[in-house]
Amino acid sequence: xxxxxxxxxxxxxxxxxxxxxxxxxxxxxxxxxxxxxxxxxxxxxxxxxxxxxxxxxxxxxxxxxxxxxxxxxxxxxxxxxxxxxxxxxxxxxxxxxxxxxxxxxxxxxxxxxxxxxxxxxxxxxxxxxxxxxxxxxxxxxxxxxxxxxxxxxxxxxxxxxxxxxxxxxxxxxxxxxxxxxxxxxxxxxxxxxxxxxxxxxxxxxxxxxxxxxxxxxxxxxxxxxxxxxxxxxxxx
Amino acid sequence: xxxxxxxxxxxxxxxxxxxxxxxxxxxxxxxxxxxxxxxxxxxxxxxxxxxxxxxxxxxxxxxxxxxxxxxxxxxxxxxxxxxxxxxxxxxxxxxxxxxxxxxxxxxxxxxxxxxxxxxxxxxxxxxxxxxxxxxxxxxxxxxxxxxxxxxxxxxxxxxxxxxxxxxxxxxxxxxxxxxxxxxxxxxxxxxxxxxxxxxxxxxxxxxxxxxxxxxxxxxxxxxxxxxxxxxxxxxxxxxxxxxxxxxxxxxxxxxxxxxxxxxxxx
Numbered sequence: 355x356x357x358x359x360x361x362x363x364x365x366x367x368x369x370x371x372x373x374x375x376x377x378x379x380x381x382x383x384x385x386x387x388x389x390x391x392x393x394x395x396x397x398x399x400x401x402x403x404x405x406x407x408x409x410x411x412x413x414x415x416x417x418x419x420x421x422x423x424x425x426x427x428x429x430x431x432x433x434x435x436x437x438x439x440x441x442x443x444x445x446x447x448x449x450x451x452x453x454x455x456x457x458x459x460x461x462x463x464x465x466x467x468x469x470x471x472x473x474x475x476x477x478x479x480x481x482x483x484x485x486x487x488x489x490x491x492x493x494x495x496x497x498x499x500x501x502x503x504x505x506x507x508x509x510x511x512x513x514x515x516x517x518x519x520x521x522x523x524x525x526x527x528x529x530x531x532x533x534x535x536x537x538x539x540x541x542x543x544x545x546x547x548x549x550x551x552x553x554x555x556x557x558x559x560x561x562x563x564x565x566x567x568x569x570x571x572x573x574x575x576x577x578x579x580x581x582x583x584x585x586x587x588x589x590x
Numbered sequence: 591x592x593x594x595x596x597x598x599x600x601x602x603x604x605x606x607x608x609x610x611x612x613x614x615x616x617x618x619x620x621x622x623x624x625x626x627x628x629x630x631x632x633x634x635x636x637x638x639x640x641x642x643x644x645x646x647x648x649x650x651x652x653x654x655x656x657x658x659x660x661x662x663x664x665x666x667x668x669x670x671x672x673x674x675x676x677x678x679x680x681x682x683x684x685x686x687x688x689x690x691x692x693x694x695x696x697x698x699x700x701x702x703x704x705x706x707x708x709x710x711x712x713x714x715x716x717x718x719x720x721x722x723x724x725x726x727x728x729x730x731x732x733x734x735x736x737x738x739x740x741x742x743x744x745x746x747x748x749x750x751x752x753x754x755x756x757x758x759x760x761x762x763x764x765x766x767x768x769x770x771x772x773x774x775x776x777x778x779x780x781x782x783x784x785x786x787x788x789x790x791x792x793x794x795x796x797x798x799x800x801x802x803x804x805x806x807x808x809x810x811x812x813x814x815x816x817x818x819x820x821x822x823x824x825x826x827x828x829x830x831x832x833x834x835x836x837x838x839x840x841x842x843x844x845x846x847x848x849x850x851x852x853x854x855x856x
Contacts (some may be wrong), residue, residue: 416711449782450733455671455723462718462771467711470763474709497774497856503782506775510722513774514767517754525704525760590754590856 357484358430362386362413362472363440367543368490370394371561372437377402379565384426384433386411386440413440413468414460423475433476434483437568438469439490443546444507458507465511470518480531487526488534488568489519491580498589516580516590523578532575534568539583555583612741615681615688617641617668617728618695620650622800623747626818627692632657634822639681639688641666641695641728668695668724669716678731687738692745692825693725698802704761714764721768726775736788744783745791745825746776748846755855773846773856780844789841791825794848812849820849 359376363369364385373385377398384407387395399406407429412418426433444461447454469489480487494505495512502509516535523533540553541560563583580588614631618624619640628640632653642650642663654661664680667673681688697720699713725746729736736742750756752769759766773792780790795817797810824847829840846854 449726449730449779453726453730455727458723459715459719463711463715466767467714470705470709470714471711474705477705495774497770497777500774500777501781502778504778506726506778509778510771510774513754514718514722514771517752517757517767517770518763520754520757521759521761521763521766522705524758 356380356382357434358382358384358432359435359437360384360386360426360433360472360476361437361439362411362468363388364395364408365389365392366394366557367545367549368538368541368557368560368564369437369439370398371557372439372564373406374398374558375561375565376435377405379569381405381435382430383407384409384430386413386422388412388440411440413438413472414464416471419468419471419475423479426476426479431479432483433479435486435488435568436472436476436480437488437490438472440468441465441490441545444505444511446505447507448504449506453506458510461507461511462514465508466514466518469515473522477526485526485529485531486534486568487519487522487531488536489515490538490564491515491519491535493537493580493582493588496580496588496590520578527576532572533578535578535580536564536567537580537582537588538564611635611637612689612739613637613639613685613687614690614692615639615641615728615732615735616692616694617666617724618643619663620644620647621814622802623795623798623814623817623821624692624694625649625653626814627694627822628661629653629815630818630822631690632660636660636690637685638662639664639684641668641677643667643695666695668693668727669719671727674724674727674731678728678735681732682735685735688732688735689739689741690743690745690825691728691732691736692747693728694747695724696721696747696802698765699762700803702762702764705763707761709763714767717764717768718771721765722771722775725772726779729779737786742783742786742788743791743825744776744779744788745793746772747795747821748772748776748792750794750848750854753846753854753856770856777844777856784842789829790844792844792846793821793824794846794854795821796849817849820851824849824851 409422409425411422445457492512494509542553619628664677666677749769798812799810
């Protein structure tokens with residue numbers, strides 16, 4: 355049976371690579387597009403005209419997320435796999451030099467609230483399917499092992515995301531929903547606006563590892579864990 | 591992982607506390623726990639700069655009238671960067687240093703439902719802005735004054751609600767996220783400022799009959815005046831560094847403890 359995935363932040367980087375990986379595995383994909391001028395998603399749609407549906411989606415906007423969810427009704431009718439991938443950095447302002455609070459708030463709005471908006475809006479389409487909810491988080495959200503002395507906005511947004519997923523897990527696990535909370539590693543992606551050249555992995559390699567984790571079953575589904583691209587668990 | 595109850599060993603040295611008086615800055619001092627902490631500090635002989643969010647609320651003004659010169663109300667909205675900077679400037683006109691900062695100001699929603707109910711994202715932003723970003727604003731604005739202190743103690747009223755490990759709630763996204771994010775902010779502050787001699791207290795004060803969602807809670811278990819006693823004892827307590835006791839608090843490990851001395855995992 356054909357299964358359908360929703361991927362947010364699908365324009366480029368990890369999101370685009372996740373879409374390509376899912377399409378190669380025979381999935382139907384609804385790809386949330388934030389940047390209509392960016393070419394990758396259009397090229398992918400040309401290769402997969404029947405299986406890839408591109409929908410406008412800004413997870414920072416409640417109206418945009420709700421509109422995208424209404425789109426899905428006509429496109430696929432249901433969502434088996436939700437991948438909340440859209441995320442942004444929060445700049446490099448440092449303590450004592452005037453923290454950039456608007457940037458910190460934007461990171462919270464996209465990285466934490468964006469995931470909640472997406473689940474709230476798409477959950478009504480997930481009841482009949484696989485019921486799998488995947489969240490691209492980060493080790494940067496782990497309080498216990500935090501080593502940074504700054505990057506408040508990004509780290510706090512990912513801690514908040516981890517908490518939000520924990521609350522969803524408490525609520526929805528008893529209904530059969532299964533959760534994947536994931537640190538994808540440091541990729542050559544565009545989180546800061548331009549493509550990183552120093553990171554460890556290309557997005558395609560990171561997406562292959564991520565999809566293996568998202569799609570495989572786990573023995574201990576009742577316990578929410580943050581797992582990284584090497585399969586290691588991160589404590590909260 | 592620590593288990594509830596085991597952390598109570600930090601209560602074993604209740605008398606080893608900061609004995610000297612000093613200069614404190616308390617946010618959200620209008621009523622509830624902030625007011626009670628302010629009153630208790632005054633009783634101990636501290637000078638207090640008290641963040642005042644609601645000038646029309648009478649209790650802080652009455653306390654200031656009884657402690658003229660010792661208590662200075664300072665207009666402060668921790669949700670607003672300009673207000674916080676102005677408050678720090680005002681304090682700086684009175685004193686060259688602040689020894690103890692108590693980040694107490696916080697808000698809670700009157701109602702917040704599970705994910706199948708419509709979520710209020712504006713409200714989540716409000717809670718994040720006050721509960722998580724407010725303390726960051728305050729710490730940053732006061733850095734020139736706390737840097738002059740020998741104590742350099744930064745205290746944060748957090749909550750068990752910020753513990754991801756122990757979270758059992760199926761709603762309350764906004765509040766829980768704000769407190770989890772606050773804990774992360776404190777950890778980053780700790781990483782940054784501990785090498786400069788700052789010390790940190792993260793605290794869950796218990797469930798109090800306070801005004802966090804606008805009206806005074808009546809179901810809760812503690813009066814704020816009761817809650818202020820163990821809170822201040824915790825804030826003042828000194829911590830010994832003992833390399834042979836990894837289970838023991840020292841200033842180089844950031845922990846969240848509650849009003850009964852129990853450690854909460856992040």
